[in-house]
Amino acid sequence: MDFKDFSKRFADKIGGEYQEYDDNHSIFVIPLKDDRFQTVIARLVDHEKYNRKTVQVTSKVCSVDHPIDYPAVLEASKDFVHTNFIVEDGFLKVDTSIFLDHTDENLIEEMITEVAYTADEWEFKITGQDVF
Numbered sequence: 001m002d003f004k005d006f007s008k009r010f011a012d013k014i015g016g017e018y019q020e021y022d023d024n025h026s027i028f029v030i031p032l033k034d035d036r037f038q039t040v041i042a043r044l045v046d047h048e049k050y051n052r053k054t055v056q057v058t059s060k061v062c063s064v065d066h067p068i069d070y071p072a073v074l075e076a077s078k079d080f081v082h083t084n085f086i087v088e089d090g091f092l093k094v095d096t097s098i099f100l101d102h103t104d105e106n107l108i109e110e111m112i113t114e115v116a117y118t119a120d121e122w123e124f125k126i127t128g129q130d131v132f
Helices: 003-014 070-079 105-127
Strands: 017-022 025-031 037-047 052-063 084-088 091-099
Touching: 003 017, 003 025, 003 037, 003 105, 025 105, 037 105, 052 084, 052 105, 070 084, 091 105
Parallel strands: none
Antiparallel strands: 017 025, 025 037, 037 052, 052 091, 084 091
């Protein structure tokens, strides 16, 4: 898969913005309802544990300095299809990943979209703002 080409086409398809970081990292600004936007990072990663290439998609929700109801966050995860919550680099994030050889462009588009909508929903629930 030509990840850079996929990223450009996907951003055009949804009317979003795409910023190239490098051949393996793409940064998207995903347009959402009510004039809201969510930044999502998609990247190809060599997974050391499994020795396979994965597609990882993440988006920030808020700083862990915000009061976060972690039981509610984890409980909500049961209703997600692709995504889950992680804490990384001082932020609560929405994350998903899949082995590259088990996916196609349509599934990656779904993953990016679900990450964007889920992160935005929980960012608003926790902070009441549209920060990321």
